[in-house]
Amino acid sequence: MGLDPALRDAAMRWIADDPDPATRSELQKLLVEAMTGADPARLTDALSGPLRFGTAGLRGPVRAGPAGMNVAVVRRATAGLAAWLVAQGACGRTVVVGRDARHGSEAFAREAAGVLAAAGFVVRVLPGPAPTPLLAFAVQQRGAAAGVQITASHNPPRDNGYKVYLGAGFGDAPGAQLTSPADAEIETAIGATPAAVEIPAEGPTSADDPTEEYLERVARLGTAATNLRIALTPMHGVGGATAVHALARSGFTDVHVVAEQAAPDPDFPTVDFPNPEEPGATDLLLGLAARTGADLAVALDPDADRCALGVPTPAGWRMLTGDETGVLLGDHLLRRRTGPVATTVVSSSMLAKVAAAHGAPFVETLTGFKWIVRAAPDLVYGYEEALGYCVDPETVRDKDGIAAAVVAADLAAGLEAAGRTLLDRLDELSRAHGVHRTVGISLRMAPEERDAVVARLVAAPPEGWVADRPAPDVLRLRRPAGPTVDATARVVVRPSGTEPKLKAYLEVVEPPGEDLDAARARADERMAALREEITALIG
Numbered sequence: 001m002g003l004d005p006a007l008r009d010a011a012m013r014w015i016a017d018d019p020d021p022a023t024r025s026e027l028q029k030l031l032v033e034a035m036t037g038a039d040p041a042r043l044t045d046a047l048s049g050p051l052r053f054g055t056a057g058l059r060g061p062v063r064a065g066p067a068g069m070n071v072a073v074v075r076r077a078t079a080g081l082a083a084w085l086v087a088q089g090a091c092g093r094t095v096v097v098g099r100d101a102r103h104g105s106e107a108f109a110r111e112a113a114g115v116l117a118a119a120g121f122v123v124r125v126l127p128g129p130a131p132t133p134l135l136a137f138a139v140q141q142r143g144a145a146a147g148v149q150i151t152a153s154h155n156p157p158r159d160n161g162y163k164v165y166l167g168a169g170f171g172d173a174p175g176a177q178l179t180s181p182a183d184a185e186i187e188t189a190i191g192a193t194p195a196a197v198e199i200p201a202e203g204p205t206s207a208d209d210p211t212e213e214y215l216e217r218v219a220r221l222g223t224a225a226t227n228l229r230i231a232l233t234p235m236h237g238v239g240g241a242t243a244v245h246a247l248a249r250s251g252f253t254d255v256h257v258v259a260e261q262a263a264p265d266p267d268f269p270t271v272d273f274p275n276p277e278e279p280g281a282t283d284l285l286l287g288l289a290a291r292t293g294a295d296l297a298v299a300l301d302p303d304a305d306r307c308a309l310g311v312p313t314p315a316g317w318r319m320l321t322g323d324e325t326g327v328l329l330g331d332h333l334l335r336r337r338t339g340p341v342a343t344t345v346v347s348s349s350m351l352a353k354v355a356a357a358h359g360a361p362f363v364e365t366l367t368g369f370k371w372i373v374r375a376a377p378d379l380v381y382g383y384e385e386a387l388g389y390c391v392d393p394e395t396v397r398d399k400d401g402i403a404a405a406v407v408a409a410d411l412a413a414g415l416e417a418a419g420r421t422l423l424d425r426l427d428e429l430s431r432a433h434g435v436h437r438t439v440g441i442s443l444r445m446a447p448e449e450r451d452a453v454v455a456r457l458v459a460a461p462p463e464g465w466v467a468d469r470p471a472p473d474v475l476r477l478r479r480p481a482g483p484t485v486d487a488t489a490r491v492v493v494r495p496s497g498t499e500p501k502l503k504a505y506l507e508v509v510e511p512p513g514e515d516l517d518a519a520r521a522r523a524d525e526r527m528a529a530l531r532e533e534i535t536a537l538i539g
Contacts, residue, residue, distance in 0.1 A: 003034050010047050014064075017195035020071035020107075023064035030064070053077065053187040055179055055370055059152055059161035062104045069152075069160040072196035074108045075115055077162055078148070079199045080190030082119035084182070085145055087189075090169065091120050093145035096208065098126035098135035100151040100238050100303045101264035102160045105129070108150045112162070117203025121145070124208035129238040129264055131304035132163070133400035137217075138210045139167045140175035140395060147175075154235075154275035154301040157268050165398070172377060176397040177370040211242065215249050217395050218403050222250025222410040226417055230409060231289035231297045231310075233258040235274050235281065236265040239304025243402045252409050256292045258284045268302070276301055276308035276319070276387060286310055286317040296412045296422075300401045306387040307401035309408055311422050320422070323348035323438045326383035328425060329391060329404065332411040333381045334358040342375035342382040344368070345470045346492045346505035351383070353433040366471050367494070373397040385438065385505070427516060434509045435516070437523045439531055441504040442496070443539055450495045450502040453538050457493065462537060465491075489526070491534055504534050 011031045018024045027046060034040035046065030051058045051073060058077055062069045085091070095116050099109035109125070117123045124142060126135060132149050139147035144167040152161040166182065168174040178186075193199065230247065232255055234240030240262050244255050260270050261284060268274040271281045276299040289297040289310060297310030297317065309320045320328075327350045330341050334355065342363040343351045355362035363375035365382075372382035373393055382390040388399030391407045412422055430436070445453075454475050461467040465477040470492075479489040492505040508530060510523035 003040055007040060007044060007047065008035065011043060011065075014047065014066060014072075017197050018064070018070075018072045019075065019197045019201075023068075023070045023072065026064040049073075050190075053080075053183060053190055055177060055183045055368065057161060057163040057178075059155065059159060061158045062102075062160050063158075069104060069108065069162070071107060071111050074111045074150075074162060075196040075199050075201055076193045077190055078112045078115040079119070079193040080186055080188075081146070081148070081164060082116055082121065083189045083193070084186045085121070086119070088170070090145040092122070094122045094124060094142055096124045096126065096135060096138045096142060096144050096147040097205075098130045098132070098138070098147070098149045100132070100149075101129035101266055102150075102152055102302075103157070103266045104160050105150045105266075108160065108162070109148075111201055112148050112150065113205045114201040114203060115199060116148075117205050118200035119203075123203070123205040125205050127207060127209045127211075130211075131239045131242055131402060133305055133396050133398065133402060134211065134214055134242070136165055136175050136396045136398040136400070137214045138208065139165045140397070141210055141213060142208070143168055145169065149303075151303040153303050153305065154273075156273060157266060171374075173374045173397050176373045177368075179370045179374075215242070215246055217392070218246045218406055219249035221392060221403055222247075222252065222406045222413075226251075226413040227254060228252055228296060228409060228413045228416060229254045229256070229292060229294045231256050231258070231285055231292060231294040232300075232405070233261045233282070233285040233288075233298075234264075234300045234304065235271065235276065235302055236261050236263070236268045237274070237300060237302030237304060238264050239300040239302075239402055243298070243300060243304065243405055246402050246406055247409060250406050250409065252406075252413070256288055256294065258288050260284055274302050276306065277322070282308065282310060282319055286319070289317055295416060296409060298405045298408065300405070301387070304401045305399045307389060307404040307408070308387050309422070313423065321438060322383075322385040322387045323350070323436070324426060325387070325408070326385065326389065327351055327354060327429060327436075328411060328422060329389055329407055330354055330381050330383065331358075331425070331429060332407065333391060334360055337380055339378055339380035340376035341380055342372050344372065344384045345474060345476060346494070346503075347383065347385040348436050348438050348507060349490065349509065350429065350433055350436045354429065357432065366474070369398050385440075430516060430519075431512045434511055435519045435523045437508050437510075437527045439506045439527055441506065441531065441535060441538075443502050443504075443535075444500060445502055446500055447495070450500075453502060454493060454495075457537070462533075489530055491530070493538060502538060504538060506530055506534060
């Protein structure tokens with residue numbers, strides 16, 4: 001069977017329109033192979049795009065063709081963003097551009113800056129590889145119309161991405177990630193752009209380094225500095241130096257960094273997957289913490305917008321769950337200042353109880369920080385279970401792993417001064433609000449299978465469960481307390497936004513009783529049974 005003429009023509013058109021000789025050559029090689037009898041699957045895959053522009057911007061593998069992250073795709077995406085901003089009356093305003101240290105990031109940031117400058121915007125470029133929270137900070141501090149960060153966060157090494165923040169004049173949360181319908185409108189504008197080779201990509205830009213201002217602000221979040229010893233890893237990402245400086249400004253100078261993971265490295269050679277949630281990803285960190293006698297372990301993800309904490313226990317070091325950290329930080333911040341807090345439908349229900357105990361408003365949102373930071377105009381704190389914490393919404397309206405690390409160190413130091421630990425505070429919260437256990441299940445399945453599972457559960461919820469729909473693609477099941485049982489359970493089922501997976505978020509709540517350890521054992525038993533039940537139900 002010969003090569004499909006339509007596929008051949010599409011490849012030739014893309015090659016002719018690609019301004020980057022490297023990716024032109026890459027696609028030409030795939031085309032020649034397919035034309036000379038090789039399996040055309042790789043060529044088909046490369047041309048299967050375009051990448052969809054959603055509320056997370058773009059994300060995909062670094063490769064040639066419309067289905068990859070490359071100069072041509074970035075140039076067209078930026079031209080579409082520029083056209084949309086002009087249509088909103090933002091022509092001539094400032095746009096900030098930043099990047100991480102992934103493969104292609106430097107070239108992609110240069111393209112984005114050049115296209116925006118050629119379109120008439122005042123373009124400020126952050127210095128070198130920089131944490132994503134610094135870009136979000138700069139969008140607010142510079143009064144920018146928008147910000148573009150080239151990053152794929154904690155995706156695998158082959159990926160990169162294009163993340164958009166909107167500034168003043170675009171809704172009530174300047175400096176936050178864009179939301180609908182802006183994403184769809186920008187995607188439409190991208191589709192209307194000319195070929196990448198025809199898009200002007202040169203114009204005047206200026207360097208801008210807001211790091212000093214950011215560090216000065218973050219330093220105010222730490223007030224209880226002691227001789228706390230901290231082990232830290234940036235996981236081969238861009239947040240290491242900034243985090244160490246931020247901690248030092250807050251008085252935490254005894255910081256030990258995992259040497260093997262200290263420098264940015266786009267290949268992430270010491271981890272299978274550069275995400276602190278993944279099994280084994282924090283092994284080097286916890287080993288360093290044990291060797292140095294640390295009091296707290298901190299893991300940032302590669303673009304430093306997420307933060308995971310590790311603590312010593314009698315049985316050795318362990319990482320806290322995202323919900324454990326989320327509740328600890330929320331309680332700590334509410335002890336300083338009462339105001340609205342927020343988390344998502346898939347996160348622990350304990351934050352609502354903590355907020356009530358402090359007399360603070362609580363808001364539950366859909367998943368994603370684009371919703372969390374818009375939960376209330378005077379938001380004090382927001383978190384999601386996937387290690388994202390917004391601890392200073394006034395200046396960074398997004399998750400910020402570096403600022404979260406400072407707040408966590410502040411909490412740990414204050415407790416240490418009183419002869420207590422983070423685990424002691426968790427015990428205190430569990431005695432007050434019940435033992436909350438949360439677990440996530442992720443099952444790989446095709447989109448049609450995911451839809452069929454959700455439709456089946458909606459039509460016939462399992463016996464004993466009450467169902468509701470927080471959003472069209474989200475199903476929540478609750479097993480309420482009854483006359484003889486005062487424990488509760490909750491399951492939230494939703495499709496992954498980036499992968500062909502169905503995700504389920506499980507929670508059981510157990511009354512603490514007189515014996516907290518016994519309550520935890522009961523909660524663990526109930527969670528094991530619930531996990532088995534839900535896996536069978538959706539699998």
